[in-house]
Amino acid sequence: MMVRQLWKRAKRATAVVTGRGIGAAAAAFALVAAVVLGGTVSGMSVAEAKPAWGFSGKWACSGQPVAAGWVITDHDGKGCGGWGSWYQQPAKDGIWTCSGSPVVAGYVITDHMTSGCGGIGSWRHNLVHDGIWTCSGSPVVPGYVISNHFRAGCGGIGSWQHSLPHDGIWTCSGSPVVAGYVITGHTTWGCDGAGSWRHNTARAGLWACPGSPVPPGFRSTSYNAGACDGLGGWQLARA
Numbered sequence: 379m380m381v382r383q384l385w386k387r388a389k390r391a392t393a394v395v396t397g398r399g400i401g402a403a404a405a406a407f408a409l410v411a412a413v414v415l416g417g418t419v420s421g422m423s424v425a426e427a428k429p430a431w432g433f434s435g436k437w438a439c440s441g442q443p444v445a446a447g448w449v450i451t452d453h454d455g456k457g458c459g460g461w462g463s464w465y466q467q468p469a470k471d472g473i474w475t476c477s478g479s480p481v482v483a484g485y486v487i488t489d490h491m492t493s494g495c496g497g498i499g500s501w502r503h504n505l506v507h508d509g510i511w512t513c514s515g516s517p518v519v520p521g522y523v524i525s526n527h528f529r530a531g532c533g534g535i536g537s538w539q540h541s542l543p544h545d546g547i548w549t550c551s552g553s554p555v556v557a558g559y560v561i562t563g564h565t566t567w568g569c570d571g572a573g574s575w576r577h578n579t580a581r582a583g584l585w586a587c588p589g590s591p592v593p594p595g596f597r598s599t600s601y602n603a604g605a606c607d608g609l610g611g612w613q614l615a616r617a
Contacts, residue, residue: 435467450479487516490533524553527570561590585611
């Protein structure tokens with residue numbers, strides 16, 4: 379395309395965005411100027427370059443690190459000279475991210491869409507809160523336990539409920555044990571068939587199941603084969 383034609387298009391683009399202010403008009407001219415002079419903007423293809431208004435992120439080539447607190451939200455297989463490029467944005471509650479995106483601390487994965495992110499699949503990230511349902515494979519935020527399971531959740535891959543612990547809560551097999559708690563009971567049918575374990579705040583006299591942590595300030599003493607619903611257990615005493 380001739381330079382004259384490009385500048386004519388730039389004028390028309392500027393007229394369209396004039397209502398958005400001088401900054402928007404300048405951005406439009408800057409984008410076309412970059413095309414005229416070199417065909418790229420910040421090392422990316424014209425198709426990847428996004429105007430300054432309305433977008434909080436940036437495109438990065440495959441292999442480049444993701445900034446702390448950011449996630450990957452889009453993919454262009456033709457970007458960066460055919461090597462592929464990824465759009466990075468700061469994490470926010472409810473944002474959809476591409477498969478392989480980092481999960482920022484304090485967030486969990488709550489939904490899945492196989493057609494998202496250019497066909498590679500996408501996952502929704504939400505800030506954790508008591509009772510939230512998360513997809514299989516989601517990280518468990520420190521201080522939370524897994525309290526329920528739904529096999530058909532999260533698009534069929536299964537979902538798990540995150541809860542803040544309390545004395546006597548039943549948790550699913552594989553749930554972390556929060557500091558200061560011990561495991562005191564077991565059922566094979568809980569958590570939609572995955573099995574469940576009861577958590578209690580540690581205190582002298584409780585019978586703890588095999589594999590239960592013993593919090594600081596306590597020690598295991600007598601053994602009872604009938605404790606922990608027949609699995610056996612050790613009685614806690616103050617250290």
